[in-house]
Amino acid sequence: MSNETILIDDYVVNINDLNKSFGSNHVLRGIDLHVQRGEVVCIIGPSGSGKSTLLRCINMLEQPSSGNIVVLGRELTHIDCDIDEARTRIGMVFQQFNLFPHMTALENICVAQRKVLRRSKAEAEMKGLQLLARVGLTEKADAYPGQLSGGQQQRVAIARALAMDPDVMLFDEATSALDPELVGDVLNVMKALAEDGMTMLVVTHEMGFASNVATRVVFMDGGVIVEQGPPSQVINAPQEDRTKSFLSSVLNH
Amino acid sequence: MALSKRQRATYARYAIYTLSVLAVAAMALLVDWTRLSNAMFKWEIVKEQFPSILTSAAKNTVVFTILGFAGGLSFGLLFALMRLSSIRPYRWIAATYIEIFRGIPLLVTLLALGFGIPIATGWQWPNPYLQGAIPLSLVASAYMAETIRAGIEAVPKGQMEAARSLGMSYPRAMITIVIPQALRIIVPPLTNEFVLLIKDTSLISVLGVTDATRDLARFGRDGVTDSANATPLIVAGLVYLAMTLPLTQLVAYMERRAKAVGK
Ligand SMILES: Nc1ncnc2c1ncn2[C@@H]1O[C@H](COP(=O)(O)OP(=O)(O)O)[C@@H](O)[C@H]1O
Ligand SMILES: [Mg+2]
Numbered sequence: 001m002s003n004e005t006i007l008i009d010d011y012v013v014n015i016n017d018l019n020k021s022f023g024s025n026h027v028l029r030g031i032d033l034h035v036q037r038g039e040v041v042c043i044i045g046p047s048g049s050g051k052s053t054l055l056r057c058i059n060m061l062e063q064p065s066s067g068n069i070v071v072l073g074r075e076l077t078h079i080d081c082d083i084d085e086a087r088t089r090i091g092m093v094f095q096q097f098n099l100f101p102h103m104t105a106l107e108n109i110c111v112a113q114r115k116v117l118r119r120s121k122a123e124a125e126m127k128g129l130q131l132l133a134r135v136g137l138t139e140k141a142d143a144y145p146g147q148l149s150g151g152q153q154q155r156v157a158i159a160r161a162l163a164m165d166p167d168v169m170l171f172d173e174a175t176s177a178l179d180p181e182l183v184g185d186v187l188n189v190m191k192a193l194a195e196d197g198m199t200m201l202v203v204t205h206e207m208g209f210a211s212n213v214a215t216r217v218v219f220m221d222g223g224v225i226v227e228q229g230p231p232s233q234v235i236n237a238p239q240e241d242r243t244k245s246f247l248s249s250v251l252n253h
Numbered sequence: 254m255a256l257s258k259r260q261r262a263t264y265a266r267y268a269i270y271t272l273s274v275l276a277v278a279a280m281a282l283l284v285d286w287t288r289l290s291n292a293m294f295k296w297e298i299v300k301e302q303f304p305s306i307l308t309s310a311a312k313n314t315v316v317f318t319i320l321g322f323a324g325g326l327s328f329g330l331l332f333a334l335m336r337l338s339s340i341r342p343y344r345w346i347a348a349t350y351i352e353i354f355r356g357i358p359l360l361v362t363l364l365a366l367g368f369g370i371p372i373a374t375g376w377q378w379p380n381p382y383l384q385g386a387i388p389l390s391l392v393a394s395a396y397m398a399e400t401i402r403a404g405i406e407a408v409p410k411g412q413m414e415a416a417r418s419l420g421m422s423y424p425r426a427m428i429t430i431v432i433p434q435a436l437r438i439i440v441p442p443l444t445n446e447f448v449l450l451i452k453d454t455s456l457i458s459v460l461g462v463t464d465a466t467r468d469l470a471r472f473g474r475d476g477v478t479d480s481a482n483a484t485p486l487i488v489a490g491l492v493y494l495a496m497t498l499p500l501t502q503l504v505a506y507m508e509r510r511a512k513a514v515g516k
Contacts, residue, residue, distance in 0.1 A: 061414055088420035098415035102433050112419035115429055157415075164419060 011070070012037050012168050012199045013058060018067035020053055027053050029223040031067070035168075035201065040194045042210035042231070043203045045220035046246055051203040054220070055170050058201065059090045072167050088116055091161030091169040095176050097153040099145040105132065105156045106141040109163045117164065124163075131159035135189050151182030155189055168199040175206060207250060211235055219243045291482075298484040302476065309465065310472035311492050317386050317454040317468060322447055324390025329397030334427070336402050347398065354395035360456050363388045367460040381466045385457035389450070397446055404439035405431060441507045448497050448504075469493060 013035040020028040027050045035041055043051050056062040057069060060076050060083050069076045074086045100108050109128035113119045119127070132138050135155035145153050154174055161169060171190065175183040187209050194200055194213050204210060210217050210231055217234040219227045219242075227240045238244045256264070335347035354362065366388040371377055378384035408431050416426035455470030462471060469489045476485025 059418055061418065084417075084420050084422050087418055090418070092415075092418040094411060094415065096411055098409075098411035100412065100415070100430055100434075102437075111429060112416075112421060115425055116420040160419070 011035060012039075012072055013201065014070040015058070016068045018054070018057060018069060019065045020050075020057060020062060021065045027223050028057070028064075031223075031225060033218070033225065035199065037167075037199050038197050039215045040198075040200045040202065040213055041216045041218055042214035043201065043218045043220060044205070044207075044210060044246070044250075045226075049220045050223040051220055052172050055092075055172050055201060055203055058170060059087050059092055061092075084116075088112075088164050089167050091164060091166035093154070093157050093161055093169065093171045093174045095173040097145070097150070097157045097177070099153050099157055099160070101145050104142050104144055105137065105148070105159075108145070108156055109160045112160070113163050127163055128159070131162055132156075134162075134192075135159045136185070149182060150178045151185045154178065154186045158186075158189055158193075162193075168201070169193065171200065171202040171204070173203055173205065175204070205250060207235060207247075219246065221246065293483045293487055295482055295484045298476075298480050298482055299488055301480075302485055302488045306469070306472060306488060306492060310467055310469045310489070311496070313466055314451065314454050314469045314493075314496075316382060317389065317457055318447070318450050320382060320386035321389035321393050321450050321454065324386065325393030325397050325446070325450070326443070328390065328394030329401050332394060332398035333401035333405060336398065337405060351395045351398050354392045355399075357392075359389070359392050359453055360459065362392050363456055363459060366391070381460075381462065385454070385460055389453060389457065393446065393450055393453075396449075397443065400439050400442045400446065401435065404435035404442075407438050408434045441504045441511070444500055444504045444507070448500050451496055451500075452493065 011034050013033065015031055015033040018028055018031040018033075019026070031054060033041075033054075043054065045051055053062055057064050058071060058076075060069075064077055067077070071086060072089050074081055074089075076083065076086055099105075100111065103111060106125065106128045109131055110121075110124040113124040113127060114121065129138065129141065132141055135158055137152060137155055137159075140148060140152060140156070145156070148156065154177075158174075174190065175186050178186065183206070187206060190200070190202070191209070191213050202209075202214070212231075214231050216228060217231045218225055219234055219238070219240070221242050227234055227238060227243045233239075234243065235247065238247060332347040332350055335343040336351070338344055338347075363385070367378070367384050405427075412430050412434065413426055416430040417423070421429065454468050458468055458471035458474075462468075467475065469492055473486040473489030476489075477483060479485075
């Protein structure tokens with residue numbers, strides 16, 4: 001069955017009653033989340049609350065235990081879904097960058113364009129150079145990841161994900177592994193992407209970014225969504241006690 | 254008079270030096286060098302070994318080694334991937350295979366497959382090279398599978414995840430992203446594997462060979478029989494060293510370099 005035939009609706013991400021357990025550890029407990037095109041959803045919450053697991057379920061790096069996930073009309077939790085095809089539409093950026101160390105920055109950006117999308121070398125490289133310019137790293141095209149700073153590596157990783165022309169981008173603590181002085185460059189790239197209208201789900205501890213860029217903030221704790229809404233509400237006027245105590249612990253640092 | 258620890262160590266070292274020098278001197282005086290060199294390194298016999306020790310015997314050793322290595326690498330990769338598979342029966346098959354062929358001496362495997370199968374089935378090996386090289390490669394693949402598996406497991410999990418998140422299938426991600434990185438890790442141990450294979454080919458001669466398919470060890474042994482002199486074996490040993498020493502040096506160099514570059 002092709003993915004078209006199991007098209008469900010117009011939401012970019014549509015998650016219903018998602019549960020995920022690792023053995024006896026029930027990590028996600030009935031998540032419902034619906035994200036429309038152009039939204040920038042920042043997911044915040046204490047460590048261990050299931051933010052990464054939620055994000056990784058959205059591109060099936062983790063197999064949900066139950067519930068249903070529809071991304072861009074493809075029902076990922078359906079047995080007939082072509083997950084590889086769906087993943088080309090879903091970009092992901094990892095905390096640890098995960099660049100391919102045996103390839104240059106440009107090769108990192110080109111490899112999946114060539115092998116998955118079957119683009120020509122010329123086309124892939126042109127796209128790669130455009131993206132490197134967009135993340136401000138034109139002069140690093142031939143550098144290997146080991147020769148780049150963390151911030152530069154993460155920007156290459158963003159360009160690598162964008163090279164597939166995804167419709168939605170997932171960021172899992174993209175700046176948490178960076179030295180403080182390098183965080184700004186990466187956040188600026190993410191901000192520009194949001195301003196261009198990219199649909200984004202961003203797990204982050206950067207409250208400034210969430211306040212300024214998010215269209216919606218989702219607060220998670222203990223595997224459930226405790227509270228969500230515009231940043232002015234969730235960050236500035238939280239309703240739930242758990243949200244209040246989390247925010248006071250991160251904002252007082 | 255009490256000696257300090259360091260003085261005692263110094264005297265002990267001098268004593269050992271002195272004894273070693275005496276032992277070497279005694280050997281030089283007592284051994285009949287002419288007789289020894291006549292029996293073990295007689296120049297006329299050395300010359301008789303050439304050129305066929307190189308053009309035939311060493312060539313056969315190299316052919317057996319390369320066939321065994323190529324087969325071992327292919328099957329080894331296959332079994333390594335099966336060991337890492339999420340499909341349980343694959344893991345069991347690979348684990349069983351690896352344990353069996355690592356647990357049985359090569360000599361027994363050679364005899365069982367080289368002789369046993371023809372006797373049991375009436376089928377004949379089409380080619381004496383394959384008769385030796387296939388059992389050799391089956392055993393080699395069991396060792397190489399473990400080496401390759403360790404190399405693949407040493408590649409961080411995030412590499413596979415990043416590749417999959419870009420839409421690559423599992424085999425595509427393995428081939429393009431994981432295995433090239435694993436290869437860097439496993440080239441030194443695989444080179445060691447190659448050196449072991451060079452030496453292990455010497456067992457193939459138990460399968461009975463013609464003059465044309467004799468390997469180095471058999472060539473040396475036949476030479477000893479023909480000449481009633483140990484020289485041919487010494488020469489064969491030197492030819493083995495000529496093949497293995499550059500490789501072991503290469504491994505040492507690669508390991509030094511890997512250490513210098515760091516990780
Ligand atoms: N691969 C895994 N295997 C077992 N447990 C896991 C795995 N990944 C995450 N967990 C567990 O799931 C819980 C939530 O983890 P995670 O989603 O990483 O939280 P967060 O990203 O909010 O810090 C933690 O208790 C963690 O130990
Ligand atoms: Mg996390």
